[in-house]
Amino acid sequence: MxxxxxxxxxxxxxxxxxxxxxxxxxxxxxxxxPLFIDEEYGKKSRYKxxxxxxxxxxxFDYGEIEELHLPNVGLxxxxxxYHYKRPLLVGETIYCFxxxxxxxxxxxxxxxxxxxVLKRYGEDEEGNTIFTENQTVIITEAVRKELxx
Amino acid sequence: xxxxxxxxxGNTLSEVQLNPVSRLDLIKYAGASGDFNPIHxxxxxxxxxxxxxxxxxxxxxxxxxxxxxxPYLEEGFIQDYKIRFADMxxxxxxxxxxxxxxxxxxxxxxxxxxxxxxxxxxxxxGQVRFKVx
Numbered sequence: 489m490x491x492x493x494x495x496x497x498x499x500x501x502x503x504x505x506x507x508x509x510x511x512x513x514x515x516x517x518x519x520x521x522p523l524f525i526d527e528e529y530g531k532k533s534r535y536k537x538x539x540x541x542x543x544x545x546x547x548f549d550y551g552e553i554e555e556l557h558l559p560n561v562g563l564x565x566x567x568x569x570y571h572y573k574r575p576l577l578v579g580e581t582i583y584c585f586x587x588x589x590x591x592x593x594x595x596x597x598x599x600x601x602x603x604x605v606l607k608r609y610g611e612d613e614e615g616n617t618i619f620t621e622n623q624t625v626i627i628t629e630a631v632r633k634e635l636x637x
Numbered sequence: 638x639x640x641x642x643x644x645x646x647g648n649t650l651s652e653v654q655l656n657p658v659s660r661l662d663l664i665k666y667a668g669a670s671g672d673f674n675p676i677h678x679x680x681x682x683x684x685x686x687x688x689x690x691x692x693x694x695x696x697x698x699x700x701x702x703x704x705x706x707x708p709y710l711e712e713g714f715i716q717d718y719k720i721r722f723a724d725m726x727x728x729x730x731x732x733x734x735x736x737x738x739x740x741x742x743x744x745x746x747x748x749x750x751x752x753x754x755x756x757x758x759x760x761x762x763g764q765v766r767f768k769v770x
Contacts, residue, residue, distance in 0.1 A: 509669075512669040513669045513670065513700075515669070516662075516665040516666045516668070516669035516697070516700070517666070517697065517700035517701050517703075517704065518701060518704065519700070519701070519703070519704035519707055521704075521707045521708070521710075523707070523710055523711070524707075533711055534711050534770070539710065541700065541703060541704075541707070542714075542715045542718055543696060543700040543703060543718075546670045546671075546672065546696050546700075547669070547671060560674075561676075562686065564722075565695045565722050566721065566722060567719070567720065567721050567722065568695070568696065568699060568719075568720050568722070569717065569718065569719040569720070570715070570717065570718045570719075571716065571717050572714060572715060572716050572717075574714065575710070575714045575715075
């Protein structure tokens with residue numbers, strides 16, 4: 489039922505890797521390493537500054553795909569992957585957008601499951617891709633029936 | 638601390654056992670990540686969704702698991718991080734984070750990673766490719 493949205497994208501959104509956000513995020517996953525949160529430590533590191541934890545892109549705004557209508561309840565997060573060209577630097581600007589990469593269905597014991605793969609991109613100011621992310625969301629038959637109602 | 642490059646296939650990184658999952662952990666993650674789906678913080682919403690109680694954000698567990706590699710981030714970085722969410726994490730679950738070196742290549746190391754629940758089941762599992770500078 490989501491086949492028609494494959495390839496649809498959101499508009500790019502400007503995001504900044506803010507120190508305050510990085511500190512709060514690192515603390516929330518119990519990973520307040522000085523490389524993430526201590527300016528002096530960061531300056532002396534090979535990065536000449538602080539970097540963000542690898543799952544920090546959870547914080548970014550990727551914009552909305554107009555044609556994609558997902559229910560706000562009952563979705564299951566099945567898989568998540570990140571690919572990085574380099575770590576994110578605290579203070580830098582990243583332009584983010586998202587795309588519907590795939591949709592497929594599989595029979596399971598609890599009924600027909602829908603799998604939607606959202607691909608997300610983070611680019612620097614020159615348009616180089618710094619990271620990509622794939623999020624696989626599972627839509628159960630029960631949730632889909634609600635949607636069609 | 639050992640250098641990551643000195644590790645051999647089959648070696649493990651230092652395991653980390655988290656404190657029992659608390660509601661405050663999940664409220665903090667909701668605030669820090671912006672994921673306010675109420676099944677992670679509000680009992681009534683979780684039961685309404687057919688769950689026995691609130692569950693941890695899968696991304697909270699994934700975020701925690703990556704910290705096994707944080708001490709090595711001057712030797713390289715996580716180039717690929719792939720996770721499958723296998724089982725739900727509830728309040729008071731005790732999670733143990735593990736990484737085993739699976740393959741050694743000239744410019745990267747592949748690890749199998751897992752966050753185990755105290756019942757022995759994997760909450761999340763997957764791979765980390767650590768690119769060496």
